[in-house]
Amino acid sequence: MSSAKNVVVAVVGATGAVGEVLLRVLEERQFPVRQLVPLASTRSAGKTITFAGEAVEVQVACPEAFEGVDLVFFAATGGLSKELAPEAVKRGAVVIDKSSTWRMDEQVPLVVPEINADALEKHRGIISNPNCTTTGLVMALEPIRRAAGLKSVVVTTFQAVSGSGTPGIEELDAQVKAKVAGEPAPEPTVFASPIAYNAVPFCGAAMDDGYLDEERKLLDETRKILGLPKVDVSVTCVRVPIPVGHSGAVLVETETPLSPEAAREALDAFPGVTVVDDPATGKFPTPAEVEGSDEVLVGRVRKDYGSDKLWLWEVSDNLRKGAATNAVQIAEALLERELV
Ligand SMILES: NC(=O)c1ccc[n+]([C@@H]2O[C@H](COP(=O)([O-])OP(=O)(O)OC[C@H]3O[C@@H](n4cnc5c(N)ncnc54)[C@H](OP(=O)(O)O)[C@@H]3O)[C@@H](O)[C@H]2O)c1
Structure with missing residues (x-):
């Protein structure tokens, strides 16, 4: 030792x-x-x-x-x-x-x-x-789980190009430079489609069942970290032309009803999570502001129109906390x- x-x-x-x-x-x-x-x-x-x-x-x-x-x-x-x-x-x-x-x-x-x-x-x-996307998600889910239990999660991710390492960053840079110069963009090699000025619903590799391996990782890893082997986690992963910072739009079903106010309180009290949620001024977390920070930022906490489920938006720096x-x-x- x-x-x-x-x-x-x-x-x-x-x-x-x-x-x-x-x-x-x-x-x-x-x-x-x-x-x-x-x-x-x-x-x-x-x-x-x-x-x-x-x-x-x-x-x-x-x-x-x-x-x-x-x-x-x-x-x-x-x-x-x-x-x-x-x-x-x-x-x-x-x-x-x-x-x-x-x-x-x-x-x-x-x-x-x-x-x-x-x-x-x-x-x-x-x-x-x-996985860098799992970390931000579970950091936002755990305070809610502790406050009211967790039944199911539906999440769509918005993942930065640096999630694919230096080659991902270089591919976005090269395509943006070509677009700005009015030249033909280089063919994609890291991502499935051109990533500049685009959103690509494909992260990692396709599996036989129609899902992506990245989506499967989110399901399996969330269950393992939270110690909830049966919790439903439905995932769609999307790559977006952002250098650093993964986001997720998350619909959470709790065991017992939890108000948005109580959810914000539980989230803000959790180490490593900060609530940024001010509809009056339009102040919500964005990848640009989380870059370089170790916090997971959560906002847009609101009750679903048709149920007791809660919507939220979480962002984290995939290279740091992720x-x-x-x-x-x-x-x-x-x-x-x-x-x-
Ligand atoms: N990027 C993210 O957000 C993120 C988040 C979570 C997890 N990860 C994981 O973290 C790992 C690194 O990802 P990254 O994004 O940093 O990738 P990256 O920017 O492509 O860097 C890869 C690193 O691995 C080294 N390497 C590659 N092949 C090697 C080999 N055969 N022997 C020794 N070194 C080798 C490279 O060294 P050279 O300089 O010699 O090429 C480089 O230092 C991956 O497993 C990735 O899945 C990444």
Whole structure:
């Protein structure tokens, strides 16, 4: 076990969209990093990144890179997590994985610390971080569940291009630049259709039953994190031309009726959630204002016309609370509980 001031940290995917934010969040939160080991592919090996004011060379991710490492954040590809996370655990490290590889494994805790930090106690070396869209959704659902129970959820997501990493951001940029210049936009390679000035109801990959794997992740992960294996979660995922910040329009059915006022109160009292909801001034949460923040912002809380269900709108920074910040919070909780 490492002492609280003595953690050797490796970041696999340190040069990617999530990895870069992760490094900044470790610095901001003054996570007690004794030594940082940034890892990536041969494409980035030898480059330097800056951490805590020092230049550190990026190395190739391989099993031997985990010798002497206490904690490894995986923010690369699912395939790499599958191959290398067990190698890191074998060498005594605890892994926090950002990919979907281990999330639904019964032996692997899937954790949003404000909701289910206790699940960390049973970890066997690997802990999963949820999908970036799931995290914002469950943060908005948990306070309502605690106040009035949860029967069913219907959600349509509006997902930023950075949810597909640096290539997603670059594809939007290139298409917008071409549109502005009046030139033909480059063919899409990351998204199913052109994303500039568009909305694309397709995130991830199609499954045989007509759903997208992203939609299935939201259903399965919400059930696992909330510990409600039977709750109905109906999902439509849409990619929108926004750099950072995932949103969801959510219809929530509670076990007992909950007024919008009581829901706002429960949401605002929950750590990590802030209510921004002022119809008189038109002040509601937007992705542009959540970028760079760790809060999940919730607004448009209102009663459904035809039922006791509640509508709400939630937004979160997919690279921070949806990915890096949540992972660092997991690491902090592990240290607090002396589980690393
Ligand atoms: N973006 C989000 O909002 C978000 C949210 C939650 C979870 N995630 C998950 O987080 C992970 C990283 O996503 P991202 O958005 O940061 O992707 P990204 O911007 O494409 O970055 C990918 C990173 O992985 C590295 N990498 C790729 N293949 C590798 C290999 N074979 N060996 C070693 N390193 C390799 C890349 O290194 P090089 O520089 O060498 O190419 C880069 O550092 C993914 O599993 C993703 O599903 C992303």
